[in-house]
Amino acid sequence: MTSTSAAAPHRLAFTKGHGTQNDFVLLTDPDGDLPLDAVLAARLCDRRAGVGADGVIRAVRSDALPEGAAALADDPAATWFMDYRNADGSLAEMCGNGVRVLVAHLLAEGLVEEAEVRSGAGLAVGTRAGVRYVRRVRGPEGQDWLAVDMGPWHLVDPVGAAERGADAEVGVHGLDGVRRPGLSVDVGNPHTVVALASAAELEAADLVRAPEVDPPPPHGTNVELVIVEDAVGRASTSGQPLGVIRMRVHERGSGETRSCGTGACAAALAVRSWAGGAAAGAPERWLVHVPGGTVAVRALEGQRVELAGPAVLLARGEVDLGLLQG
Structure with missing residues (x-):
């Protein structure tokens, strides 16, 4: 089992993983002993002087974090918490690719059992956006994927969406x-x-620089650029309509990334809304092609959404904190 205490005090053990090339440094810190702050997270994510990643995920027991109390109150089974920071060190509420990779990490470390992701609703994981449930599924071509019930979603301005299909202008x-x-x-x-x-x-869009959103969201925003390849669901692998879109994303706090799980959900749900939603027969299921691969999005009952895709663990190692901070 790898943990932050498995190495000498000046060295930090880590795992590197990705979900459709949205990559993360994963730290195992069950008792919350590691002071993971914005500076350390940003240095770990530095692609030249650090390990390099789109974000840092710390696996910590929910009862070791103040934020974990809410998760345990919601579901006592959510004993593990995803403490996630973006590449710039800022805290993030959730990451759909990240939570899948976290669960793959917990499984590899022997901290949860495979049976937990194969039974019922799946493994409960605490996040700053609420409890998420991760289960084992098969991908559209038989791949071994993980699916996440991403919880509730909503249009920020339903009136603007209904009347104009938009509530902001983006440069x-x-x-x-x-x-x-x-x-x-x-x-x-x-x-x-x-x-x-x-x-x-x-292809021409420059996402090195953040798009300009007007009015500016109070807490910033991730911006997804999409083209629609099939909005009516002609494509299908199971007899059910399957919409198809292609997407690039600029993530708040990270810049352009190869994939974004919550962004894939948002993009599919937006296109579904533009297509008239369930009332107009728009597909419930969507394939979302991103630069790093493909994920699947499914609109669930009760205004919830599910994200499915691969979770890959690439390497384990140790980083010298003295050199990292030098």
Whole structure:
């Protein structure tokens, strides 16, 4: 079992993993002994002077964190908490790719049992956005995937969505300078989804710089650029309609990433809303192609959403904290 106490005090044990190339440094700290602050997280994520990642995930028991008390009150089975920080060190509410990779890490470390992700609703995990449930599923081509009940979602401005299909204007660097309509979707964290006209536009967008969202969301936002390949669900692997979209994302606090789980959910739900939702027969199931691979999104009853995709553990190692801070 790897833990933060398994190495000498000046060395920190870690695991590196990714979900559709959205990559993370994973730390095992059951008792919450590691002072993971914004500075340490940012240094670990530095791709030149650190380990390199889109974020840091600390696996800590819920009863060892003040934030974990709410998770345990919601579901006493949520004994593990995902303490997640973005690449710049800022705290994040949730990460759909990250929670899958965290569960793969917990399984590999022997901290949870495989039976827990194969029975009932799945393994309960505490996050700052609430308890999430992760279960084992098969991907669209028989892959061994993990699926996350991402919990409730909502349109930030339902009236604007119904009347205009948008509630914001977004300026994207690298395009024509024209602000495009954006739809705000909350999936436990904030997202603004923008539809583009072509694959050429999607490729031309400069997401090194953050898109400009007006009005500015109070806590920032992730911005998803999408093109719709099939909004009516002609594609199908199971006889059920299956929508298809392609997406790039600029993540709040991380910049452009190869994938974003909550962003994939937000993008699929926005396109489904533009297609008229359930009342118009828009698909419940969506494939979302991102630069790092493909994930599946499913609209659930009760205004909830599920995300499924791969979770890959790449390596284990130790980092010298003295050199990291030098």
